[in-house]
Amino acid sequence: MLALLQVLLSGLITGSLYGLLALGIVLIYRTTGVLNFAYGALAAASTCFLYILLTGPRLPFWLAVLLSLLFALLLGAVVERAFARPLLAAPILTKAIATLALALVLQTVIQALWPQLTTPVHFPTPFEGHALRLGGFYLSLTDGLVLLITALLLIVLQLFLLRTRLGIAMRATADGLEAARLMGIPVGLIFLLVWMLASLLAAIAGILIAARQTVIDVQFMDPVLLLAFIGAVLGGLDRLEGAVLGGLLVGLAENVLALLLAGHSLGPLDLGNPGIREALIFAGFVLLLLLRPRGLFGGAALRRV
Amino acid sequence: MAMKRLVLPLKRSRDSQNAPIEATPLTASGRPERTSGGVRHAWQRATASLLVLIALVLLPSLFDLLFGDSADFQLHRVTLILILAIAALAQNLLTGYAAQPSLGNAAFFGVSAYLLAWLNSDLQQPYWLAVLIALLACALLGLIVGGPALSVSGAHLAIATLGLVVLTGSLLTLWDTSAGRQSYELTALPEALGDDRVLYYLVLTLTALVFFGAFQLLRSRIGRAWIALRDSEVAAAACGVALTRYKLLAFVVSAVLTGLAGVLYATWGTTATASMSSVDQTIAFLTMIVVGGAGSLSGSLLGALFVGLVPLLLGELPDPLTLGPLQLPIATLTTGIYGVLLLLALIFFPGGLSAIFSRGGRLAQGEGGKP
Amino acid sequence: MSDEWQTAPQEAEAHQPRTLLEVQGLTVRFGGLVAVADLDLRVEEGEIFALVGPNGAGKTTVLNCISGFVRPSSGSIRLAGQDLLALGTERRAALGIGRTFQNGQLFSSMTVLENLLVGRHSRLRAGLFQSLLPIGPARREEAAARQRAREVLAWLGLESYADRLVATLPAGLQKLVGVARALAGEPRLLLLDEPAAGVPLREVAALADQLRRWNAELGLTLLLIEHNMEVVQAVAQRICVLNYGRKLAEGEPATVLREPAVLEAYLGREEEIDAREEGEVSDHAAG
Known part of the structure; x- marks a missing residue:
């Protein structure tokens, strides 16, 4: 029983991280129609930047975090201006391919600038090795922080999108470009801000994931990204709440499957292998997609311009 | 008359919605215009294709003169380009012509190679039988993937198919690790295929046949149906094109051709690796059709030439390359260059290389992902 | 030269008109x-x-129901006695329902001739493996289809445009190509979605002549949606007036268009004419 609760807890933690990523993916998809396969690379870029700040100039942890979040905002702005803007009117697949290309470029640049990140390196945080014990529960300090930060972030984000003028403008742009334009919303500026916001979310998720894994390399976000995408699609790709729920679902499924499959084997095949787990999640995802083509929580079809 | 009064306001409201229209002769007795796709054009294309083919047939002799002892080695590299061309064509038929936003071809690429390795090396089946089974398996997989693909929309399809590639890759890796190997060596290949020249001519024959078949297909009711459903699904259906059947057919044909490229690639390198089913591989396929030109046969060839040549040219550079404070392994640089060129091509040349070569040619401009 | 491909009214039971299309109790809810x-x-x-x-x-919704783009909530649609509702759009095309679209929906990357060849799609049989070969039944069929497509073009006076890309043609010609594409399939029933929309006033009479010619020379049944009453009065033998999805009147144009209810439906709503119909086409047709 306790083991199950423990698994559910860690499912919640991974799930909230997937949810955070899915949120950024959906935000960008909804407002600019870009299926952003470079989202993982964006997260990795900011996280790698933080790693360099921590290991190179040995800045204090929080200062380094602050700088890398600023870096993330800048990165988002640069990517939007240099790459997303010229492709705004292109078909969805073209944009998706472009993000795959962007991911390659970002990874190449990181490797060129910081060759040490080509192979896995230790990602140092002040929380490593500390843990909380609540009754029989075991919660590492990192995980506790992840829960706290993602929960806070989701609340703040929700308030931002619902209450502030900027947030409302963003949602209006997501709902209909032309209408937003007619309402006098500076659509171009909104695109820029959405990419910056999404890049910020990516950076936070990336840093938290790195802190949990304690080991990173330039591609450390790749396996995570697919699961986040699955979460986003399950959420319907068009609703922010859906994205978070979808992400949570994937995280829970992953951890429960890990518990169920651990130690079992089928002939020579070790069922505890992450590959098997991923395969099962993916199979379930496809099945759900077939049963509900618009995702579990998805609404009507998204019509983009 | 009452009617006249009715007509005019209605009429005006319509006219204001429609853009002004050029003189519209209802009986088009206008002057005959110069045709763009006429007989002469077709002859030019046929001649050009024939010249390319002859050049490729004579290439080994040319290489003998040029490279002497290393001719076979150079030929081996050209063989790879021809294999890539088949894969590019497969992606192009599916994405450039039939407009299915599938990113999943790399899954078939790896699966067919592993099937060949397993059947031929482990089960000791004859090479050609193994190839045949691998291709049939790809057809079946294409059907299995294509079926669901029809019921989900563009964005979902792109994610699901890319997921399929990642998943296939990790399952193939799992197969490798649980069998205790790095990659799957093809140990029982027919001896003749070990000869670079034989392999070259075999691949050349197959590539030529595949391109010729595709050329014919695109000028048949099937190819036209694909292009029609790309241009307007609604009108295609109204003309009697069974959308589901033709999309499914595109998936199957594309899967089989990718499978063919996969077995040839494995034969070429005498090994099958899990990286054949990876996002990088998907990007390579997409780069070929985007840079070459979506919806163009010659574009597939040009794209393959491009993707095949870049690593060869970069291979001449020192590894790792040092640029001031930067140090780059060539492999990384190669993928990075694909990325940059892909981005540049998407932003500045949506029609790809083939559109640049045949200015104003009848080439679809990056129509691949028409949602 | 065009006689070959014309489909004259099949049977000479003449005089006794036979019902080609029968719509009963059609209801569509969105x-x-x-x-x-x-x-x-x-x-x-x-x-x-x-x-x-x-x-x-x-x-347009009615037209889309007949083509099969919209599934009605209830009712039945029959073509020459055969129930259409169970059939997909492409099967209906094969049964002889041709259609044009208000916004053209031409295959813009193809030539005019190729557009017509797609129009003949359901009359061609070649399978995958035959289509790969440079000779054989598929190529013979293809050659015959090209011949017929050229005949259709010639009949419409479009032969000199056969190898032009449709995208390069002026809008008026594109409209005609849309008709040619539908005719290439040798339909029994041709659905025309606002053939006069966008046609300059001075051309309207010519258009009416064309419609009558297709009807007379091909023995083709025409069902058209039209705003332009001049065209309707000039060509239609019978009309049906719809308002808010309901039938207001039906019969000969001269009588129907004088009915007070019909006049009111038009005059009363003149002010609120908007782009609703436009939206309908793209929305429903896409589904």
């Missing part, structure tokens, strides 16, 4: 909105029938 309500229509073989009504009256 969410809470009733787009078409309990509509009955009967189009006789060989006649020109026009469906008219203000914007948003549901005309």
Whole structure:
């Protein structure tokens, strides 16, 4: 029983991280129609930047975090201006391919600038090795922080999108470009801000994931990204709440499957292998997609311009 | 008359919605215009294709003169380009012509190679039988993937198919690790295929046949149906094109051709690796059709030439390359260059290389992902 | 030269008109909105029938139901006695329903001739493996199809444009290519979605002549949606007026268009004419 609760807890933690990523993916998809396969690379870029700040100039942890979040905002702005803007009117697949290309470029640049990140390196945080014990529960300090930060972030984000003028403008742009334009919303500026916001979310998720894994390399976000995408699609790709729920679902499924499959084997095949787990999640995802083509929580079809 | 009064306001409201229209002769007795796709054009294309083919047939002799002892080695590299061309064509038929936003071809690429390795090396089946089974398996997989693909929309399809590639890759890796190997060596290949020249001519024959078949297909009711459903699904259906059947057919044909490229690639390198089913591989396929030109046969060839040549040219550079404070392994640089060129091509040349070569040619401009 | 491909009225039972298209109790709901309500229509073989009504009256929806783009909530649609509702759009095309679109929907990357060849799609049989070969039955069939497509073009006076890309043609010609594409499939029933839309006033009479010519020389049954009453009066033998999805009146144009209810439907709503119909086409047709 306790083991199950423990698994559910860690499912919640991974799930909230997937949810955070899915949120950024959906935000960008909804407002600019870009299926952003470079989202993982964006997260990795900011996280790698933080790693360099921590290991190179040995800045204090929080200062380094602050700088890398600023870096993330800048990165988002640069990517939007240099790459997303010229492709705004292109078909969805073209944009998706472009993000795959962007991911390659970002990874190449990181490797060129910081060759040490080509192979896995230790990602140092002040929380490593500390843990909380609540009754029989075991919660590492990192995980506790992840829960706290993602929960806070989701609340703040929700308030931002619902209450502030900027947030409302963003949602209006997501709902209909032309209408937003007619309402006098500076659509171009909104695109820029959405990419910056999404890049910020990516950076936070990336840093938290790195802190949990304690080991990173330039591609450390790749396996995570697919699961986040699955979460986003399950959420319907068009609703922010859906994205978070979808992400949570994937995280829970992953951890429960890990518990169920651990130690079992089928002939020579070790069922505890992450590959098997991923395969099962993916199979379930496809099945759900077939049963509900618009995702579990998805609404009507998204019509983009 | 009452009617006249009715007509005019209605009429005006319509006219204001429609853009002004050029003189519209209802009986088009206008002057005959110069045709763009006429007989002469077709002859030019046929001649050009024939010249390319002859050049490729004579290439080994040319290489003998040029490279002497290393001719076979150079030929081996050209063989790879021809294999890539088949894969590019497969992606192009599916994405450039039939407009299915599938990113999943790399899954078939790896699966067919592993099937060949397993059947031929482990089960000791004859090479050609193994190839045949691998291709049939790809057809079946294409059907299995294509079926669901029809019921989900563009964005979902792109994610699901890319997921399929990642998943296939990790399952193939799992197969490798649980069998205790790095990659799957093809140990029982027919001896003749070990000869670079034989392999070259075999691949050349197959590539030529595949391109010729595709050329014919695109000028048949099937190819036209694909292009029609790309241009307007609604009108295609109204003309009697069974959308589901033709999309499914595109998936199957594309899967089989990718499978063919996969077995040839494995034969070429005498090994099958899990990286054949990876996002990088998907990007390579997409780069070929985007840079070459979506919806163009010659574009597939040009794209393959491009993707095949870049690593060869970069291979001449020192590894790792040092640029001031930067140090780059060539492999990384190669993928990075694909990325940059892909981005540049998407932003500045949506029609790809083939559109640049045949200015104003009848080439679809990056129509691949028409949602 | 064009005689070969013309489909004259099949049987010479003549005089006794046979019903080609029969629509009964057609109702279409989109969410809470009733787009078409309990509509009955009967189009006789060989006649020109026009469906008219203000914007948003549901005309395009009816057409889309007949082509199979919209699934009605209830009712039945029969072509020469055969139930259409169970069939997909492409099967209906094969049964002889041709159609044009208000916004063209031409295959823009193809030549005019290729557009017509797609129009003949359901009359061609070549399978995958035959199509790969440079010789054989598929190529013979293809050659014959090209020949016929050229005949259709010649009949419409479009032969000099056969190898032009449709995208390079002026809008008026594109409209005609849309018709040619539908005719290439040798339909029994041709659905025309606003053939006069965008046609300059001075050309309207010529258009009416064309419509009558297709009807007379091909023995083709025409069902058209039209706003332009001049065209409707000039060509339609019978018309049906729709308003808010309901049938307001049906019969000969001269009589129907004088009925007070019809006049009111038009004059009363003149002010609110908007782009609703436009939206309807793209929305429903896409589904």
